Amino acid sequence: MLTIKNLQAKVEEKDILKGLDLEIKPGEIHAIMGPNGAGKSTLGNVLSGREGYEVTGGDVSFDGKDILDMDTEERAREGLFLAFQYPVEIPGVSNLEFLKASVDSVREHRGEEPMDSVTFLKLAREKCKAVNLDQNFLKRGVNEGFSGGEKKRNEIMQMMLLEPKLCILDETDSGLDIDALQVVAEGVNSQRDPNRSFIVVTHYQRLLDYIVPDYVHVLADGKIVKSGGKELALELEEKGYGWLENGGQ
Amino acid sequence: MSEKTNQQIVEESNQELNEYIKSDYEAGFVTDIEADTLPPGLNEDVVRFISAKKGEPEWLLEWRLKAFAAWSEMDEPEWAHVTYEKPKFQDISYYSAPKSMEDGPQSLDEVDPELLKTYEKLGIPLHEQAVLAGVRNVAVDVVFDSVSVATTFREKLKEAGVIFMPISEAVHEHPELLKKYMGSVVPQKDNFYAALNSAVFSDGSFVYIPKGVRCPMELSTYFRINEQNTGQFERTIIIADEGSHVSYLEGCTAPMRDENQLHAAVVELVALDGAEIKYSTVQNWYPGDENGKGGIYNFVTKRAVAHTNAKVSWTQVETGSAVTWKYPSCILKGDNSIGEFYSVALTNNYQQADTGTKMIHLGKNTKSTIISKGISAGKSQNAYRGLVRMNPSAEGARNFTQCDSLLIGDKCGAHTFPYIESKHPSAVIEHEATTSTVSDDQMFLCQQRGIDPEKAVSMIVNGFCKEVFKELPMEFAVEAGKLLEVSLEGSVG
Ligand SMILES: Nc1ncnc2c1ncn2[C@@H]1O[C@H](COP(=O)(O)OP(=O)(O)OP(=O)(O)O)[C@@H](O)[C@H]1O
Ligand SMILES: [Mg+2]
Numbered sequence: 001m002l003t004i005k006n007l008q009a010k011v012e013e014k015d016i017l018k019g020l021d022l023e024i025k026p027g028e029i030h031a032i033m034g035p036n037g038a039g040k041s042t043l044g045n046v047l048s049g050r051e052g053y054e055v056t057g058g059d060v061s062f063d064g065k066d067i068l069d070m071d072t073e074e075r076a077r078e079g080l081f082l083a084f085q086y087p088v089e090i091p092g093v094s095n096l097e098f099l100k101a102s103v104d105s106v107r108e109h110r111g112e113e114p115m116d117s118v119t120f121l122k123l124a125r126e127k128c129k130a131v132n133l134d135q136n137f138l139k140r141g142v143n144e145g146f147s148g149g150e151k152k153r154n155e156i157m158q159m160m161l162l163e164p165k166l167c168i169l170d171e172t173d174s175g176l177d178i179d180a181l182q183v184v185a186e187g188v189n190s191q192r193d194p195n196r197s198f199i200v201v202t203h204y205q206r207l208l209d210y211i212v213p214d215y216v217h218v219l220a221d222g223k224i225v226k227s228g229g230k231e232l233a234l235e236l237e238e239k240g241y242g243w244l245e246n247g248g249q
Numbered sequence: 250m251s252e253k254t255n256q257q258i259v260e261e262s263n264q265e266l267n268e269y270i271k272s273d274y275e276a277g278f279v280t281d282i283e284a285d286t287l288p289p290g291l292n293e294d295v296v297r298f299i300s301a302k303k304g305e306p307e308w309l310l311e312w313r314l315k316a317f318a319a320w321s322e323m324d325e326p327e328w329a330h331v332t333y334e335k336p337k338f339q340d341i342s343y344y345s346a347p348k349s350m351e352d353g354p355q356s357l358d359e360v361d362p363e364l365l366k367t368y369e370k371l372g373i374p375l376h377e378q379a380v381l382a383g384v385r386n387v388a389v390d391v392v393f394d395s396v397s398v399a400t401t402f403r404e405k406l407k408e409a410g411v412i413f414m415p416i417s418e419a420v421h422e423h424p425e426l427l428k429k430y431m432g433s434v435v436p437q438k439d440n441f442y443a444a445l446n447s448a449v450f451s452d453g454s455f456v457y458i459p460k461g462v463r464c465p466m467e468l469s470t471y472f473r474i475n476e477q478n479t480g481q482f483e484r485t486i487i488i489a490d491e492g493s494h495v496s497y498l499e500g501c502t503a504p505m506r507d508e509n510q511l512h513a514a515v516v517e518l519v520a521l522d523g524a525e526i527k528y529s530t531v532q533n534w535y536p537g538d539e540n541g542k543g544g545i546y547n548f549v550t551k552r553a554v555a556h557t558n559a560k561v562s563w564t565q566v567e568t569g570s571a572v573t574w575k576y577p578s579c580i581l582k583g584d585n586s587i588g589e590f591y592s593v594a595l596t597n598n599y600q601q602a603d604t605g606t607k608m609i610h611l612g613k614n615t616k617s618t619i620i621s622k623g624i625s626a627g628k629s630q631n632a633y634r635g636l637v638r639m640n641p642s643a644e645g646a647r648n649f650t651q652c653d654s655l656l657i658g659d660k661c662g663a664h665t666f667p668y669i670e671s672k673h674p675s676a677v678i679e680h681e682a683t684t685s686t687v688s689d690d691q692m693f694l695c696q697q698r699g700i701d702p703e704k705a706v707s708m709i710v711n712g713f714c715k716e717v718f719k720e721l722p723m724e725f726a727v728e729a730g731k732l733l734e735v736s737l738e739g740s741v742g
Contacts, residue, residue, distance in 0.1 A: 048697050051689070072696035082697050088690040092712025101708060102698035109699070141712065142694075158698065 001026045001197045002047075002166055007058035008222075009046045016042045018222035019058070024166070027194040031208055031233060032201045034219035035241050040201045041085055043219070044168045048082045049075050063165055077109035079165030083155035083172050085201075090142040095154070098142045099124060099161055106162060127160045130190070132183045148175035156187045167191070168199045173207040185210030205237040218244055289342045293317060296448050299344050303417050303451075308428065316437035316447030323441045326574075329603040330632040330664055333572045336511045336546060343449045343482070409465050411495075412457040416484060419455035426457055430488055434517035434552045434580075442513040442548040442574075446482045450515070453483035458493040458524070467722055469498040485516040489524035489559075496527040498725055510535075511546045512570075518553035520561050522583065526553065529721050530565040531729055536600050537571040544571025544600075551575065555615075557583030563606065564591040564720045566729040568736045571600060576634065578607035581615035581646075588617040591717040593729070595710075595736055596629030596661070605634040605666075610643035610676070619650040622714050625661035626737065632664040639676035646673065652682040655713050657706065657737075685713075707734040 002024040009017040016039045024030055032040055046053045047060065049072040060068050067075050090098065104114040115123075124138055131153040143151050152172050159167055169188070173181055188198065188211050200211055208216070208230055216232040217224045218241065225244050226232065296317050300310040325335055406413050412423060419427050437447040454470045470485065489495050499516075520526045528551075537544025547570035553561040563577040579588030590606040608617035617637065625631040637648045654663035665682050687709050695705035711718070711730055718726045 048693075050693050050697075072693065073699050073701050076697050076699040084694070088688065088694050090691050090694070090709060090712060092715040093708050098695075098698070098700075098708070101700050101704060102695075105699040105701065105704075162698070 001028075001063060003059075003061045004047075005059045007043075007046070007060060008056045009042065010054050010056055011042065011052060015056070016222055017046060020219070020223055022217070022224060024197045024199070026197055027192075028215070029192070029198040029200060029211060029213045031211075031213040031216045031230075032199060032219050033203065033216065033233065033236055038219045039222045040219050041170055044082050044170050044199075044201070047075075047168065048072055048080065073105070074109075076164075077106050081159050081162055081164035081167045083152075083159060083167065083169045085170040085174070087143050087146075087151040087155055089144045089146075091144050093142050094139055095142050096121070096124060096138040099138075099158060102158070103161055124161065127157045130160060131157045131187050132180070133157060149177060149180045152176055153180060153184060153187075156184050160187060160191060163191075163196075165195065166197050166199070168201070170201045171203065172200075173202050173204060181207065182210060205233040208233050220244060289340050291338055291341070291343055291449065295343050299449055299451060302344065303420070305420055306424065309420060312432070312437070313448050316444050317449075319438040320441065320444035320448055323438075323444055325441050329574050329634070330630065330666070331572050331574065331601040331603050333546065333601065338445075341511060344451055405465065409462055410459040411462065411464050411468075412455065413468055414455055416450075416453045416455045416486065423455070423457070426488065427455065427486070430486055430517065430519055431484070432517075434519060434554050435515050435550050440550060443515050443550040446484065446513050446515045446550070450482045450484045453514075454485045456485075456487040456495065456497065458487075458489045458495045460490045461492045462490075463493065464495040467496050467498055469500070481510075481512045481514070483514050485514070486519075487517070487526060487528070488519045489521060489526050491521045492523040493521075494525045496722060497529070498722065499528070499530040500533070510544075512549070514549045514551075516549070516551040516577075518551075518561055520553065520555045520559035520586075522556045523558045524556070525560045527562050527722075528553075528564070528577070529725055530563075530567070531721075531725060531732065532565065532567045532573075533569040533732060535571075536569050536598065539598055545569065546571060547573045547575060549575045551577035552580065553578065553588070554580045554582055555586035555588060557612070558585045559583060560587040560589075562587075562589035562591070562720065564589075564717065565593070565604075566714075566717070566721070566732065567592070567594040567602060567604060568732050570602070573600075573602040573604055575604045576606055578609070579617065580609045580611065581617065581643075582611045583615075584612040585614050585616075586612055587615070589720075590617075590619045590621070591720045592621045593624070593714045593717045593733075594622070594631055594633075595624040595626070595733060596631045597625075597627040597736060598629060599627070600629040602630070603632045603634055605632075605636075607636040608638070608648060610637075610639045610646040610648070612643065612646075614645040615643055616646070617648045619648070619652070620716050621650075621652045622717055623652075623654045623663050624657065624710055624713065624733075625654070625663050626657040628660045630662045630664070632666060634666040634668075636668040636670070637678055638670040639673050639678070641672045643673050644675050646676045648676075648678045650678075650680045652680070653713070654682075654684040655710065656684065656686045657710075703737070707737050710737060 004020055004022040007017050007020040008015065020043065034040055042053065046055060049070060055068055059066065062080060063078065065078065100120055103120065107114060125135055128135055128137060133150065133153050137154065143154060146154060152175060155172060172184060176184060185207065200213060213230050216228055216230055218226040218236065220241060293314065296313050297310065300313055432447065435443050438444055456468060458464050487495065487497060518526050518528060535544050555561045561579050565577065567573055577590060581588050588608050592604065594602045594604050596602050605621060606619055608619065610617065619635055621633045623631040623633055631654065633652050635650060637650065639646050650667065652665050656663055663684055667680055669678055671678055687706060691709055692702060692705055695708065696702060710733055718729055721729055
């Protein structure tokens with residue numbers, strides 16, 4: 001599904017990713033943990049092709065395609081989804097309108113007709129319900145005035161609608177109350193599929209009780225410095241990052 | 250994202266946008282019609298010629314001459330936040346009529362087919378059949394260069410007692426109404442361009458809605474400048490008698506020309522006791538090319554008087570013109586009268602817009618609302634200029650103003666010039682202003698969801714304008730949304 005080899009990237013002339021390797025097979029869930037400023041969000045941005053994040057070395061192949069030369073929207077249409085750590089507001093553009101444009105552009109890419117409005121509305125309502133968001137959120141501006149937790153649930157709702165191949169969840173658990181955490185986890189679990197993979201970025205072992213990962217990696221100073229099974233998360237919770245090579249910064 | 254990249258995007262986008270405008274200003278074709286055009290120049294004889302051409306009565310000629318005399322003494326205003334080469338008033342032709350119109354068409358069948366084709370290209374279904382077939386339930390008057398070409402739906406309107414006809418006809422058929430109201434809201438000497446218009450206006454639309462009548466359909470005028478070196482000087486007069494209601498739409502286009510063309514219109518609205526007038530404009534005059542060459546100079550005076558319990562609302566979407574100078578205003582004369590101004594002004598390339606409104610509160614408990622959305626891209630300059638005046642008589646008057654600017658790129662400018670004069674202690678004036686940009690984060694969110702950047706910008710801009718668009722009649726709202734999308738195509742890399 002995703003093969004990252006020796007990925008190096010810089011932002012504003014500063015090297016952030018310094019030779020990162022990662023291999024994700026279809027159906028797997030990989031958790032990435034690591035200290036603040038290690039480069040976790042940067043990885044998501046680089047994989048999404050965000051402007052300003054310059055790849056200076058390495059290869060990324062997604063679903064058999066070299067994606068580093070693709071535009072952001074192209075990668076998205078190929079099935080790469082990023083749930084944002086800090087979802088931005090777009091005032092005046094209704095969530096529904098935004099989601100329809102999004103779904104239709106992915107469909108167009110696949111050579112499908114735009115979805116008719118009635119079917120879409122039904123689907124969108126269904127997904128709203130699944131993440132415990134009121135229908136009103138479809139009418140409201142994208143993330144406009146949403147609470148922190150509502151924004152995160154809105155991201156998961158979008159993910160469910162778009163049915164991507166690879167989902168990168170960047171601290172989707174932060175700012176969620178206990179019930180919402182469960183709702184989000186259930187949303188993610190409901191999307192588990194032999195052909196869909198997840199990268200779950202988190203600081204808290206707790207999330208991994210709900211979304212059980214196949215692998216846990218520690219990203220520190222722009223590299224994966226340790227990988228293991230889900231028990232690694234427990235160990236990290238106990239010991240912190242200081243005992244790892246490069247982990248303390 | 251680094252600033253450098255940002256700038257690159259903007260440069261690229263502007264380039265693309267320029268190419269777009271250059272090649273694709275959809276209304277930029279020229280119609281090949283033999284025209285009867287007066288040689289350039291302006292003097293008293295020209296005024297007499299125009300008046301004679303229209304067979305006008307003596308009083309109207311006198312009225313024009315008075316305006317001309319006033320104009321000759323006036324100087325062009327320079328206070329607006331725009332810089333441009335002043336029109337050479339002696340190089341402009343003040344009258345142009347398609348030749349076949351000389352004797353005036355009696356019905357659509359007599360209208361030059363080339364003309365009809367022009368309107369078809371503009372998407373105006375002039376033929377009543379098309380209209381009746383449900384394309385548009387709108388009565389249309391079309392002003393081509395200087396002459397009003399056709400007014401559809403006249404019969405149906407007549408049944409309701411609504412008068413909707415070219416001013417050139419109203420002069421003969423309803424002289425008493427015209428005499429009473431023309432110049433009553435915008436006096437001949439009001440300002441430089443209004444005086445010019447009063448002297449040489451060639452035609453325009455005249456509307457009268459009788460007492461208590463709700464106009465059975467939207468009324469609409471399309472303005473088109475076709476001839477080279479002509480100016481367009483039309484007037485619109487709408488009188489809504491007591492308790493009546495009317496919604497009026499105005500659309501504008503012009504062909505691409507290297508020279509600047511002048512459009513100096515006057516619009517007068519009179520809402521008598523308890524009447525309501527909704528006036529919507531979608532202005533898409535040719536904005537000039539990527540170097541700022543050509544384009545329409547749009548110097549327009551629009552003003553309304555609202556009597557007791559009356560309501561006037563101006564809604565405008567301005568995307569065209571090289572230079573716009575326009576302040577649709579409301580004089581809230583009667584107690585409890587209401588004035589509204591909803592505006593979207595988009596500028597790109599070298600376009601300059603200085604637009605806004607004036608709300609003059611005279612009556613007690615009068616209310617006004619101003620929502621202005623300015624969008625600047627390219628190297629354009631976009632200024633909001635608004636005056637709210639509460640006169641000593643305006644007890645309990647209220648105003649709310651919200652003035653938002655959106656910048657696309659960093660070579661453009663947005664300016665806000667609010668003028669507030671409150672002469673009554675009980676008057677309440679609220680003013681809010683914001684400036685924002687289309688942020689990289691917003692663009693990234695859209696793109697990460699598969700939406701291409703052009704669509705994303707247009708979606709974000711449309712969202713920004715939502716409060717104004719919802720004031721437009723349904724079909725115009727769709728048109729306005731599309732217009733923005735087209736005007737912004739390629740505006741972000
Ligand atoms: N657009 C940017 N401009 C400047 N510096 C940036 C930018 N994006 C990331 N950085 C820097 O890169 C480093 C890595 O940031 P990143 O957001 O990837 O960390 P993170 O691992 O996600 O941290 P956290 O756990 O706090 O979310 C930080 O030092 C950050 O300041
Ligand atoms: Mg982060």
